[in-house]
Amino acid sequence: MADLKKLNESIISGDLDTSVQITKEALAEKTDPQEIIQKYMIPAMDVIGGKFERNEVFVPELLMAARAMKGSLDLIRPLLAERGIEPQGRVIIGTVKGDLHDIGKNLVASMLEGSGFEVDNLGVDVPSDKIVAAVQSKKIDIVALSALLTTTMPSMKGVIEALKEAGVRDKVKVIVGGPAVTQEFCDQIGADGYSENANGAVDLVRKLLAS
Amino acid sequence: MRTTGIQELLKSRSLLFCDGAWGTIFQSAGLKPGESSELWNRDKRKKVLEVAQSYVDLGVDMIETNSFGGNRITLAGSGLENDAAELNRIAAEISREAAGDKCLVLGSVGPTGKILMMGDVSENEMYDAFAEQVHALKQGGADAICIETMTALDEAELAVKAAVENTDLEIVCTFTFAKTVGGDYKTVMGVTPAQMAEKMLSAGASIIGTNCGNGIEAMIPVVKAFRSFNEDVPLLVQANAGVPKIENGKTVFPETPDEMVSHVPDLIDAGVSIIGGCCGTTPAHIIAIMINNGIIPAL
Numbered sequence: 001m002a003d004l005k006k007l008n009e010s011i012i013s014g015d016l017d018t019s020v021q022i023t024k025e026a027l028a029e030k031t032d033p034q035e036i037i038q039k040y041m042i043p044a045m046d047v048i049g050g051k052f053e054r055n056e057v058f059v060p061e062l063l064m065a066a067r068a069m070k071g072s073l074d075l076i077r078p079l080l081a082e083r084g085i086e087p088q089g090r091v092i093i094g095t096v097k098g099d100l101h102d103i104g105k106n107l108v109a110s111m112l113e114g115s116g117f118e119v120d121n122l123g124v125d126v127p128s129d130k131i132v133a134a135v136q137s138k139k140i141d142i143v144a145l146s147a148l149l150t151t152t153m154p155s156m157k158g159v160i161e162a163l164k165e166a167g168v169r170d171k172v173k174v175i176v177g178g179p180a181v182t183q184e185f186c187d188q189i190g191a192d193g194y195s196e197n198a199n200g201a202v203d204l205v206r207k208l209l210a211s
Numbered sequence: 212m213r214t215t216g217i218q219e220l221l222k223s224r225s226l227l228f229c230d231g232a233w234g235t236i237f238q239s240a241g242l243k244p245g246e247s248s249e250l251w252n253r254d255k256r257k258k259v260l261e262v263a264q265s266y267v268d269l270g271v272d273m274i275e276t277n278s279f280g281g282n283r284i285t286l287a288g289s290g291l292e293n294d295a296a297e298l299n300r301i302a303a304e305i306s307r308e309a310a311g312d313k314c315l316v317l318g319s320v321g322p323t324g325k326i327l328m329m330g331d332v333s334e335n336e337m338y339d340a341f342a343e344q345v346h347a348l349k350q351g352g353a354d355a356i357c358i359e360t361m362t363a364l365d366e367a368e369l370a371v372k373a374a375v376e377n378t379d380l381e382i383v384c385t386f387t388f389a390k391t392v393g394g395d396y397k398t399v400m401g402v403t404p405a406q407m408a409e410k411m412l413s414a415g416a417s418i419i420g421t422n423c424g425n426g427i428e429a430m431i432p433v434v435k436a437f438r439s440f441n442e443d444v445p446l447l448v449q450a451n452a453g454v455p456k457i458e459n460g461k462t463v464f465p466e467t468p469d470e471m472v473s474h475v476p477d478l479i480d481a482g483v484s485i486i487g488g489c490c491g492t493t494p495a496h497i498i499a500i501m502i503n504n505g506i507i508p509a510l
Contacts, residue, residue, distance in 0.1 A: 055391035058401030098244030
């Protein structure tokens with residue numbers, strides 16, 4: 001029997017090889033892929049995310065865990081697709097026009113992906129029209145925007161305006177983050193949510209999708 | 212008179228001063244979001260020289276160069292990777308022109324923006340990028356290399372190593388720390404001041420310190436942490452003027468020169484050796500600190 005408790009532990013400790021090994025065993029034994037994700041993998045990301053938020057671990061540990069999680073997910077995803085099981089939500093994420101910083105944004109993307117969301121990472125320096133086009137062309141629930149610089153934060157407002165102009169603002173929830181971004185700024189530009197860190201972003205997306 | 216270096220200066224004076232921010236001043240002068248400030252070295256040399264000159268004229272002991280994002284990995288984001296050597300060389304030439312023999316020039320080297328463990332770049336690529344940058348900064352006339360705003364030990368170690376192996380200059384290295392939930396200070400990668408000091412000194416840095424962060428007050432406990440690890444190493448602190456906010460569409464840094472000055476005595480008590488500024492600071496901040504410490508007479 002595949003040791004699924006150990007799968008949970010190996011994701012928390014960022015052990016990619018063990019995570020992949022156990023996932024393969026579990027799938028070979030015809031364990032329900034949904035159960036593997038919901039009962040063992042997502043709770044692991046919740047644990048490491050909580051540790052990150054409490055500063056018990058830092059970026060390297062979070063990235064290692066996310067990588068182990070992704071290694072397992074890559075094996076499971078095709079099976080979910082075969083069975084027509086939908087992801088928990090669909091997210092597009094990007095650093096706004098004029099801003100080339102991608103570490104924080106990638107951290108949020110990894111955490112969301114590891115928590116069961118389908119994440120399309122559009123990269124850095126992403127123009128508004130690219131985001132609008134993505135929202136128009138496929139089913140998207142959440143648009144996540146990142147900016148490190150105060151000089152590029154106004155581009156977040158630009159994205160929201162562009163979504164309005166294209167008539168698709170109500171189709172999605174827009175969330176924002178970055179070192180100088182605050183709840184006040186989020187409210188000012190008419191975004192739907194803000195989180196201070198990558199773990200908080202997961203909770204925020206869950207909350208927004210439930211509402 | 213030109214001296215041989217920072218450590219030489221510190222033999223006769225216990226407190227030295229360096230410049231404040233450049234990038235945020237360029238933003239006020241029209242640098243657009245996404246525009247590479249290093250490109251200004253070639254295209255708007257006069258504006259860069261003006262900023263350098265504004266700090267030299269204060270009588271500081273050292274100024275930096277406009278090359279923070281000048282490694283080829285970062286420049287690739289603006290399609291300028293093949294201009295890296297040229298832009299760094301000019302950066303040092305501009306600061307040298309402003310400094311003359313009056314003050315030292317520290318060649319600024321910032322992080323690449325990549326995390327080694329993610330595998331986006333290899334150790335060799337990162338080393339080569341830093342080696343190219345420090346070599347060009349030396350060619351342009353830098354007296355020292357200032358590896359700054361680092362958070363990861365592996366990346367900073369490669370940068371220091373590249374400076375040791377490709378130049379004969381003094382090496383300064385600063386990390387950016389933030390207060391954790393537990394109350395101590397670590398980088399986002401989880402590095403403590405003591406860990407940083409140990410690794411960077413053994414890699415070949417002779418001056419260490421901290422920059423950016425959350426304003427000058429938060430630098431005091433970091434300096435104390437460094438000092439409890441090592442009593443003698445020269446410590447550089449370049450605080451930003453607090454965490455920026457957007458007010459009426461404009462970026463505002465909350466700390467005034469007077470507020471910065473008010474924390475300097477505690478910073479000196481903690482054991483700082485060199486004081487300068489980071490994002491949001493201006494010549495006005497630096498001059499206020501210098502006046503307050505009797506370096507230059509009040510107007």
